[in-house]
Every structure is written in structure tokens, then in C-alpha cells.
Amino acid sequence: MMNLNCSKLAKLTKLSLCLLENGGLLDQNGKINTFISFFLLNYLNYCIHEQEHKLNFSLFSVLDILKRENESLGEDCEELQQDRNILKSEKNKLGKEKEDLKRENERLGKENGGLLEQNETLKQEKEKVEADFKELRRNTNTCVYAVDRDWKRLIEACVIVTLDPDTASPCLAVSEDGSRVRFTGEGSAEWPSVLGREGFTSGGHYWEVEVGEKGYWVLGVSTHPHEKSIPQKPGEGYWLVRLVKGKTCKAVSQSVDQTLNVEKMCKMWGVYLDHGGGRLSFYNAETRFHIHTLEGSFPGQVYPIFSPGSHDKGPLIINTKVKNV
Secondary structure: OHHHHHHHHHHHHHHHHHHHHHOOOEOOOOOEOHHHHHHHHHHHHHHHHHHHHHHHHHHHHHHHHHHHHHHHHHHHHHHHHHHHHHHHHHHHHHHHHHHHHHHHHHHHHHHHHHHHHHHHHHHHHHHHHHHHHHHHHHHHOOOEEOOHHHHHHHHHOEOOOOEOHHHOOOOEEEOOOOOEEEEOOOOOOOOEOEEEOOOEOOOEEEEEEEOOOOOOEEEEEEOOOOOOEOOOOOOOOEEEEEEEOOOEEEEEEOOOEEEOOOOOOOOEEEEEEEOOOOEEEEEEOOOOEEEEEEEOOOOOOEEEEEEOOOOOOOOEEEOOOOOOO
8 A cells, every 4th residue: 555655645745846847837927836836735735644654554563563563572481481490499309319319329438438348358257157166066966956958958859769779788688678677686796787779969958867866877878889788897888887886976087986966766767968079968858957068079980889787687768758858
């Protein structure tokens, strides 16, 4: 609209100039026509006034838009400032929490160091107590109760030993199922023996033997698969517990000949072979008390060995129904 009015004004101005040049604005006397001049002047003033009005309106519209935009920007700036203040507050809070966590971490680190030192101290004390306890047991032959954890480990290693009649002394009789052996009263061997069919080269193995009221017997392991009697003074390759006259119980090996302090002779003995650990342990299978442990290095295959002695005909019986914990 503004462009249209300006065009009209330009055309009118151009027309007036043409009339002026050609005498269109002059009357008969050669003077400027007053009416036409007055009309042109008023029309020019009207056009100028209309243009000023429209320009002012457009200017006010622009100013109003700018005002609203400025107010909106002000509100946005205020919100941004609030957000900035919130972020600053959160940053300060996180910084404080970070410092608190750092101090807590340092405290925990110190405590952890103290606990590690205490743990190491306790570990050393435990090892010392275990060593002292082991020495005490060795020196006093003290029987120690096997707690559930230890007893469960034994039971899990249980094997059913079957006696091998081919390895039995001629004066022994082995039952058909290989679970019993007794002295027949023939022969002159002091400790006639028989081996289990299976030898062991590694791992842990537990078996139980019922000795009943017998006054003479030998239990243990041997590395001699072809010998059918146990020497009175065993040399290399024997780890044994021997009962004599129903009251003298001895642990016997090449390097050991020790009388055991067994207050009440048990009727069911448990034998645990820890091949890798080099230990052969004997237990009262009825009360779960540990009686004695022989230590040494087992070279290769070892066999369970049994002797019912040569003074009575009572049998040694392999327990095929070992009780769980």
C-alpha cells in the first residue's frame, strides 16, 4: 500500500511539472491557475500526511513487536539466570559431596589398611596356634573331636575297600565278598596280612574297619604288594597302627614307634589317607575323635593293609555302610 501511494504521489508530481512546463497551470492572463494549484497542494499534503500516518503505524507495530520480543528475552534471561543459580548451587553441593566422599574414602582406606594388618596378624597367630596345637597333640597323643566340616570331608572321600585274597597270608581266610578277614589258627607268622584290591596314587581316601573286641590287629597302608605278613619292626613302606594284648596301641612306621594314649579302645576305626599331603590319619569312627596322624611321603602306589593278628580268630570287618554327617 505504501509503495502504491508513493507511486501515485510520484505520478501526480510528474503531472504537475508537465502541466507547469506546458502552461496547463496558467490561466488566460498567463498566471498560475489558483484553483488547480490549491487542489494539487491539498492533495499533496493529504498524500504526505497519509504516508506519515502509515509509516508511524508501521513503526509503532515494529516497536510493539520489539517490545514484546524484549520482554520475552527478559523473561528468558531471568529463567536462564535462575537455572544458572540452580546449577551453581548443585555444583557447590556436588563439590561438597565430593570432598566428603574423598575424606570418607581416605578414612576407609586407613581402616582397610588397619584391617589388613589385623588380618595378617591373626593369620600369623592362627598358624602359630595350629603349629603349637599340632605339637601338643604329637607330644601328648591327645584325641581331638572332628567337627562337622572336617568329618564331612572324610565321608565324601569314603571308599569301600575290598580285600584281595591273592595277597592274603596262607593262615588267613578272606570272605567271598572281600569284606572280612580272620586268622585260621594255622601258620607261624606273628602279623599275617592281606591288602585291599585297589591301590591309591593320589587324592584323599577314607575307609572304616570294625575291630570289635579283638586284642590284636594292625591297620594302615603299605607299598609292598607281594609281602603277606608285616614285620615286627616295619621298615620303609609301612604306616600302621597296631594293637597288642588289647591295651597297647602303637603308631608304627620306619621312623616312628609311638605308644598312643587311647583311654577307651574303640570298636570301629576310621582310616584317612591324604596321599598328596603325606598324612595317614586314624579316627574313632563311633565318636568322630581324631586319634593319631602319621606323616611321611608316599612314593607311588599304596595299598590298605590289614592284619587280624595270630592270637584269636575274631574277624576284621570292612564297614560298607559308613554313616554320613
